[in-house]
Amino acid sequence: MEKGIQLYEGKAKKVFATEDPDLLIVSYKDDATAFNGLKKGTIEGKGVINNTMSNALMKLLEEKGIPTHFVEQLSERETLVKRVSIVPLEVIVRNISAGSFAKNYGVEEGIVFEEPTIEFSYKNDALGDPLLNGYHAMALGLASKKELETIRDLSFRINGILREFWASCGVDLVDFKLEFGRDHGGDIILADEISPDTSRLWDHGTKTKLDKDRFRRDLGGVEEAYAEIMARVQRNLEV
Numbered sequence: 001m002e003k004g005i006q007l008y009e010g011k012a013k014k015v016f017a018t019e020d021p022d023l024l025i026v027s028y029k030d031d032a033t034a035f036n037g038l039k040k041g042t043i044e045g046k047g048v049i050n051n052t053m054s055n056a057l058m059k060l061l062e063e064k065g066i067p068t069h070f071v072e073q074l075s076e077r078e079t080l081v082k083r084v085s086i087v088p089l090e091v092i093v094r095n096i097s098a099g100s101f102a103k104n105y106g107v108e109e110g111i112v113f114e115e116p117t118i119e120f121s122y123k124n125d126a127l128g129d130p131l132l133n134g135y136h137a138m139a140l141g142l143a144s145k146k147e148l149e150t151i152r153d154l155s156f157r158i159n160g161i162l163r164e165f166w167a168s169c170g171v172d173l174v175d176f177k178l179e180f181g182r183d184h185g186g187d188i189i190l191a192d193e194i195s196p197d198t199s200r201l202w203d204h205g206t207k208t209k210l211d212k213d214r215f216r217r218d219l220g221g222v223e224e225a226y227a228e229i230m231a232r233v234q235r236n237l238e239v
């Protein structure tokens with residue numbers, strides 16, 4: 001499949017058209033941003049790792065019955081995906097307190113929840129991605145009631161699958177962000193990526209952070225953490 005014109009360049013990825021109107025090529029960059037683009041940098045090798053890891057995890061999810069946009073990895077950094085119209089919501093699932101949850105509710109990081117939580121924020125950089133609930137999302141026309149039900153159901157199922165997978169890698173899945181889209185037929189499918197950029201991943205034994213928080217919080221060892229988490233995935237999944 002040949003790369004056509006560039007349709008979009010985001011913070012971590014570029015998107016290209018192909019000759020098939022229902023397929024796109026995503027190309028992963030090493031660029032990293034945090035705090036709504038205020039902090040910028042590069043994580044050497046991140047694009048290759050996130051592309052490969054996200055594809056391996058999407059394949060695992062597909063095998064377990066979750067519909068995703070993944071079609072085929074084309075190269076180290078490039079993947080063929082189904083074209084979707086993105087539902088402008090960031091869906092965040094949490095198993096353990098961290099990040100904005102700990103800050104907003106005044107609790108320490110590391111509290112293991114009895115039940116996972118889910119929250120939505122409105123994907124809108126100009127507004128700073130504000131939190132909203134399902135009724136707000138419907139009022140704004142971002143998704144229908146049925147679509148929100150599907151998104152919630154898929155998100156919790158994805159959490160169950162990923163938690164078990166990460167546990168097999170000796171990793172606690174603390175929280176992660178998902179994005180969904182509507183495919184050609186209007187069905188809701190998982191899109192975007194699942195990677196250390198979009199998930200908090202702590203070593204189970206030591207609670208060492210193996211994710212983008214090392215970049216956000218200037219903890220050092222960023223590239224090493226991405227390489228370590230990739231090596232653990234490679235030991236447990238076909239990539």
Ligand code: UDP
Nearest residue numbers: 092098099100101175176177197198199200
């Ligand atoms: N996250 C993301 N993109 C965002 C915001 C959050 O991928 O724009 C991920 C983040 O990596 C973490 C989870 O969503 O795994 C929860 O993030 P949180 O709300 O705690 O926000 P943060 O503390 O990162 O600002």
